[in-house]
């Protein structure tokens with residue numbers, strides 16, 4: 495990677511040195527000399543050269559993970575997510591299990607058994623015991639419920655919660671979390687409130703914004719969900735205070751109207767999520783593509799502390815600064831795995847299980863729910879044993895890194911890559927950036943920062959990495 499100079503919309507010029515991992519302001523004549531390749535007779539450039547700012551950056555992709563990294567990840571894991579069922583009581587038109595996508599398996603009517611969850615919880619309780627207690631502040635351990643619609647398998651959720659509360663997780667605080675469409679939340683509010691659940695409700699806004707979220711009979715689900723949420727708001731205020739909203743952004747969305755709706759009705763801002771881009775080969779590619787719309791939040795609203803990371807440009811600035819600094823860790827696991835975090839390896843993929851363990855309804859284990867599920871990374875076997883073969887995982891992961899090395903080493907995003915290699919099925923990357931594309935991206939980021947200089951401080955003060 496070569497040094498890049500770029501100009502902002504206000505006409506200021508900067509230099510990005512991949513070798514030194516910094517962006518510095520430079521006088522316009524230096525920018526022009528650099529662009530024209532005139533590197534002589536320029537004192538400023540001589541100083542930059544001496545300091546190594548003009549050196550090319552040669553990717554050192556010597557980093558590979560080891561079995562120890564997998565063991566450390568599991569020992570420090572801060573979340574286990576149970577796929578309670580693959581069934582759902584809604585049939586949203588943009589669902590990632592619909593015909594718009596090929597990466598996720600089609601829904602089967604599977605339900606998690608308590609016996610499977612028990613094996614996982616017992617295993618983790620045992621593993622946590624072997625952890626040397628450092629006395630450092632420890633994150634709570636989250637037991638999370640995911641679906642399909644998890645509340646359709648409520649009896650097993652109840653068993654898991656009651657069992658987990660009796661287990662000894664070595665003094666770790668346990669929190670229960672759930673992602674739900676809220677169709678059944680009124681029915682189980684008592685239990686959820688008693689066990690202090692933190693809940694993420696999927697709701698896209700008012701009836702118009704929410705109209706892709708359909709019941710199985712094809713009707714709009716908004717009225718049911720709205721009524722249930724009003725019920726919880728009125729009769730279970732403690733539970734309601736732990737509810738957050740996720741609004742999928744589609745061609746029906748208008749950020750201002752959606753934010754007004756949530757604030758007026760529930761006194762909260764939602765988080766936004768972008769519709770997954772459909773797979774080209776999917777049957778309903780065109781249908782999903784027509785629903786796709788980039789998230790756009792007006793500047794004044796985007797500076798609100800609860801919305802600061804909802805704006806795509808803020809997210810990009812944040813990721814760029816965070817990745818470039820390489821001194822930011824998402825959790826204890828990443829920190830204790832820092833021998834590999836500081837070693838370079840291609841792609842932005844996390845060490846398997848360093849963020850969470852995802853358990854499918856049929857007892858297969860994955861590093862998270864967002865990646866393709868062709869081959870499990872571990873499983874609960876028929877005799878009730880947890881099988882995680884660290885050496886197989888290491889081999890699979892490192893061979894993926896080998897395959898990406900060539901493509902990543904010529905990509906200008908390589909020092910701030912957030913692409914997970916296991917979210918696609920081929921060893922290709924549509925995020926790859928050429929020097930010119932990266933120059934444009936830097937110019938866009940720094941033009942924004944110059945116009946809104948508060949953003950860096952605001953990000954620093956208000957973003958909590960979880």
Ligand code: SF4
Nearest residue numbers: 843844861862864914
């Ligand atoms: S998407 Fe990839 S990088 Fe992100 S948590 Fe899942 S496995 Fe890790």
Ligand code: SF4
Nearest residue numbers: 902905908911923925
């Ligand atoms: S964006 Fe793609 S090509 Fe570039 S470093 Fe990341 S994974 Fe590699």
